[in-house]
Amino acid sequence: MSRKTFQRLSLDVRRRSLMEATLTCVARHGLHGASVRRITEEAGVTVGLVRHYFGSKDDMIRNAYAYLVGQLTAQASESARAAEGTPEAQLASFLRANLTRPNMDEETVSLWATFIGRVRHDPGFAEIHRDGYREFLSVLETLIEPVLIHHGCPYSVAICRNHAIALNGLIDGLWMEGAINSGLYAQDILPDLITGAAERLLELPAGALSAPDIALQSTGHPINREQQSKPS
Amino acid sequence: MSRKTFQRLSLDVRRRSLMEATLTCVARHGLHGASVRRITEEAGVTVGLVRHYFGSKDDMIRNAYAYLVGQLTAQASESARAAEGTPEAQLASFLRANLTRPNMDEETVSLWATFIGRVRHDPGFAEIHRDGYREFLSVLETLIEPVLIHHGCPYSVAICRNHAIALNGLIDGLWMEGAINSGLYAQDILPDLITGAAERLLELPAGALSAPDIALQSTGHPINREQQSKPS
DNA sequence: ACTAAAATTAATCAATTGTATAACAGTGTG
DNA sequence: CACACTGTTATACAATTGATTAATTTTAGT
Known part of the structure; x- marks a missing residue:
């Protein structure tokens, strides 16, 4: 029985990979379902690495x-x-x-x-x-x-x-x-x-934000105020 | 050794009691820390009741x-x-x-x-x-x-x-x-x-909501008002 | 008071949890 | 090319998990 072949990654890359796997698992299964095993599987590594890169699971989270x-x-x-x-x-x-x-x-x-x-x-x-x-x-x-x-x-x-x-x-x-x-x-x-x-x-004139520069106005706001002449 | 003495409660009361204990535990320890044992202890009962009143823990939550x-x-x-x-x-x-x-x-x-x-x-x-x-x-x-x-x-x-x-x-x-x-x-x-x-x-005149009837503008206290004198 | 039904307890189960440790393997250095 | 270093795997372990079941106690109906 041979061991799993693996790659040695730099500290930053591996840590980020683990954190992203953590986020993925928490999003999918919630905090209660994001077990160390699921997270490490998601990251493609084994459970031992958690301890190696973070003190504990809580620390990693x-x-x-x-x-x-x-x-x-x-x-x-x-x-x-x-x-x-x-x-x-x-x-x-x-x-x-x-x-x-x-x-x-x-x-x-x-x-x-x-x-x-x-x-x-x-x-x-x-x-x-x-x-x-x-x-x-x-x-x-x-x-x-x-x-x-x-x-x-x-x-x-x-x-x-x-x-x-x-x-x-x-x-x-x-x-x-x-x-x-x-x-x-x-x-x-x-x-x-x-x-x-x-x-x-903010009590700005209507259209001040919906059509600030170019005409990308798609709201149905009637423009009933003038007040456009402000020196820059 | 004698068993724990207990009280038989009506279905509604017991269910509510269990749900409230659940909320307390989830708030305190999160979904991951809200175990059946903690919840039932909080509610003052034993774990078996979860199955009796709800199909499962997930159902109860x-x-x-x-x-x-x-x-x-x-x-x-x-x-x-x-x-x-x-x-x-x-x-x-x-x-x-x-x-x-x-x-x-x-x-x-x-x-x-x-x-x-x-x-x-x-x-x-x-x-x-x-x-x-x-x-x-x-x-x-x-x-x-x-x-x-x-x-x-x-x-x-x-x-x-x-x-x-x-x-x-x-x-x-x-x-x-x-x-x-x-x-x-x-x-x-x-x-x-x-x-x-x-x-x-809502583009209401200033003060329309902050002083609708009587002046309770800057107090920050919800005024308990006994009389409703109605101004137009 | 007696009995039957049902609510509750208590004990047990297999599965999963987080952590710890030893063995292995990849990597760079001499 | 052998070496040491350490990132990584694999395994073990005690604790906790949710679920299940049988035994027991409370309560209501008569």
Whole structure:
């Protein structure tokens, strides 16, 4: 009987491989069904490696969670950065990115929810969540600020922060319910829905986010305000 | 050695007791840590009863989830019904109720998230979630409609539904992040924050929801009002 | 009070869990 | 090309898991 042939991988590659297998298994079978054996099988290795690369299973799962959060915020920030243009275009792009693939993915949302459920009773998870949330809020504030200023809206740090909190809530809620979507409405209404909602939340003129630069206006919003002449 | 003395309870009482113990254990230890033994110990009975009252552990957990969702929507609807007054007051009361105790409870949110994480891969959970979500959306639409009409806002079934979807997203997101809250802001800002945000989302005049009848703007306390003097 | 039905306990089962350890094999270094 | 290093496999192990069954106790009906 011969042993399984294998390959020696670098620390980074193997760790990432194990974390991704962990995420896959947690998404598929939940935390209770994500056993060390299933995870290692998914990663194509044997159980011993868990101890070798992480202290324990719990340690591996915590690392996988941090890895996920990192990826999520990185993706979101990237969407914002990618949209070079007016502040409105950037904010709009960020909002839309959060409600379209690959960001709004059922598997990812399931994962996220599963981990969130552990935040309260696991200090390790709590810290990871807090950092991710702070980062997300910060990005949002950075995007909102110039838009408010550009439109001459009432502005202060507190106002900006409150807007970020509300907008973040809106994003999170729609992201979750939209991805899990129970077939109660079509998912593809969400990008337009959130840009419209954000306009009203921030009290921007209608169309400010749904048609910031080029005409990609597909919402049914009547444009009944003029107020387009603002010096850049 | 004598056996444990016990009491025969009615089917309803015992089942509820077991489901509540299940929720407690899932909240505390997660789905993976909520073993039959822990649950039955929490309920003060022995393991055999699970089979007697539910077919299996999974069955018991699904029932517990449905029980939780039922309680949640019932509580929320009740908050709305309790606030007799103008449509604005009812909507405001509903919104505030969702972001204050006992509705916004960290333990409950943890539970909810944990279960949501299973919706994708467990058809039983999916059905329970869908029904709960539909119910919640329906309540919201019912509350929004008269407010829109009363203020002469542009109104149609589609508009009303979109507002309900957005508002539901906002509630869910703030409810989650607020309850889990990572200390990044005080939780008690949320009731005022959401009424303000809802005013803008629905394009109501400022103060329409934050001061619908009497001035309860900045107090943050749900006012128990005895007399309804009705201003127009 | 007696009895029968049913609720509950207690004990047992095979399967699975996470962890630990020794043996092996691939890799780079001299 | 032999060597040592360590990534990796394979196996073992005690603990825990969910499920099952028989024995026992409570309760309701008469």
